[in-house]
Amino acid sequence: MRRPLPRIRAALGTEAVMAYPFRYILLGMGVALLWAVTAPTLPHAQSLSDTPASRPAGATTNVFASLDPNRPLDALQVRLPDDWALRSVRLLRYGTKTVPTSVHQGNEPGTHLVEVARSLTVPHDLVLRVQLPDTPGTFEWGLQTFVREGETKNPGEREPGETSSLRTVARSAYPVIIKSRPEPDGSNHALSFTDASGALVLREEGRPALGQSASFTIEFWMRTSGLDEVILSTWSGEKSMAYPAEFVVDPGGRLRFYTGRPGEHQALWSASPVADGQWHHVAAVHDASQSRLRLLLDGQAVDSLRGAALPAAPARLPFVLGGRRGQNWTADASPGLFSGYLDELRIWGEARTASTVRRTMNRMLPEMGAGEEPPRRYRLGFEEDPSGMVQNDGEGIRRVPVSHSYRSTLRNLRAESNGQTVTLRWTAESSELEGFVVERSSDGQTFRPVAELTPAEAKRDAASGAPKFSYTEDGVAEQVVFYRIRVKGAEGDGRPAGTIKIGLGGDKWHAPVRLLGNFPNPFSETTTVAFEVDERTPVTLTVFNVQGLEIRKLVNETKSPGYHEVRFDAADLPSGIYFVRLQTPAGKQSDRMVLLK
DSSP states (O other): OOOOOOOOOOSTTSOOOOOHHHHHHHHHHHHHHHHHHHOOSSOOEEOSOSSOEEEETTOEEEEEEEEOOSSOEEEEEEEOOTTOEEEEEEEEETTTEEOOEEEEEOSSTTEEEEEEEEEEOSOEEEEEEEEOOSSOEEEEEEEEEEEEOSOOSOGGGSOTTOOTTEEEEEEEEEEEEEEOOOOOOSSOEEEEOTTOSSOEEEOSTTOOOBBTTBOEEEEEEEEOOOSSEEEEESOOSOTTOOEEEEEEEOTTSEEEEEEEETTEEEEEEEEEEOOSSSEEEEEEEEETTTTEEEEEETTEEEEEEEOTTSOSSOBOOOEEESSOTTOOOOTTOSSEEOOSEEEEEEEESSOOOHHHHHHHTTSOOOOOOTTOSSOOEEEEOSSSOGGGGBSSOOTTOEEEEOSOOOOOOEEEEEEEEOSSOEEEEEEESOSOSOEEEEEEESSSSOOEEEEEEOGGGOEEOTTTOOEEEEEEEOOOOSSEEEEEEEEEETTEEEEEOOOEEEEOTTOOTTSSEEEEEEESSSBSSEEEEEEEESSOEEEEEEEEETTOOEEEEEEEEEEOSEEEEEEEEOTTSOSEEEEEEEEETTEEEEEEEEEOO
8 A cells, every 4th residue: 555645744944744755756846947957958867876886697686777857858778788688677757656668679789769658857767677697797788868859750650669750869878897696605694585475574572662752773684676665664554554664665776764644654765776686784763852763774874854753652563574564465566575685683772873883784793682671672683593583474485595794894994184195094804805995075975986905905914914905095186075995795896884074175184183074065954074083182062153152062072083973963953154163172173064954
């Protein structure tokens, strides 16, 4: 059952509460208006990620692109590499509503013409389901967009796949790295839903209660190529039922987190797809002290809003893996049953910070919460048979060995700058790795690879013998630059090990404390303030308005050496200019922040 239309609050200064489709449509309308004013003459197609996609060899999986036209588009042509097979094409208006298409073999090998009944005038997502070859390597698929000019025939009179009136508008290319499938070594197991014909209901004992007055964190690992599926849920699909949590892969492959009461639903979502056949870590956090919901993907915050639609009273509702409780599933159900893999489900009776989630998401934790009353921590791993913690058999759901590992391979990441060069340093936990990829960004959002380091380039720590890596970049022109590190492995480039923001220009790395500013800036509700400390020292971090009045004290304690981030929530503040001041015994530093609502 689809959610009912959400009730939208119109009171001044109150955040509108809306389900994802409306939220995305409004965003799309804004983007379309912006393009109408500022876009170049030709529309463009762009990937949902600027980092080359990685996929397992021999898999049937998805590749993604987005269309954001500033003029009507009448057809698309997909060009696939040799040995790739196209299984299906899905075109989604604003990423949610399927648009009817007809697909025809193109005039050249590997090409497929995608025709639409009505011209595309607003943002659309394109999802291609493809069968990949068994051969590893770097490949590239292409997308070409067309308009029809000089058309004299009505659409019904045109021959299917006719191209005589098509004129090219734009061409785009998307790299894909195909990696060999690693063999599981038996050290870790997950639940497989690939053959499931139903969902798995967990027992209520031992789980923290979830609701508006209780802080909580739900986190787990997932891997899927399925679209429009329920990952896990506390909802039955009944309109009259309040529920605290439901995780969904939407029709465009993105992650959605829903919560709701009768007539009122909220959604958080990821901008990038998760239905890519790779392992992803997912976390939803509710901070009752701030009435704030946050969604994290692979340890990074991707969305947040006020938790206004959570059930008022905390409760232990049935928790279902792979579907919804009591729902009769059919092959054409929307959303459908989960068809991927789940691992390491953890439920905490606390609001865990993003940094805490990142520190522990790659670690295998022991059984948690045994004997606690009320329960504060719950863990469901799959090293052992989980039948003692579930209410039903879950027909077709199997516990299987997987190659996903919880061993962290990178620690102690830090950065230094002298105003013109940046040096990154880190230590590897293991010598058994393929190397690291260094990525760089000027805005903290779009990252591009700038270097690859192999194990041969490592030096050994004198005390522990662990491999130590460093990377130096000269002539950095930006005043502020962001870096992150990915671990290279058999399943592709791994999750980024956090993000480091470096301030250049006048900031000398030998200064004992450095205020690196905030990101994003400008921001609409929340932003992250970053600073570095070279030696243990008292730190006070304060926010002021333009009148010099103190708004909030973010930090007032002694900090250890290293890179630090503090989140500033300005949801209750008006738009305007604010200043953040870092004060230590060595002096004061200030930076300007712009709040736009």
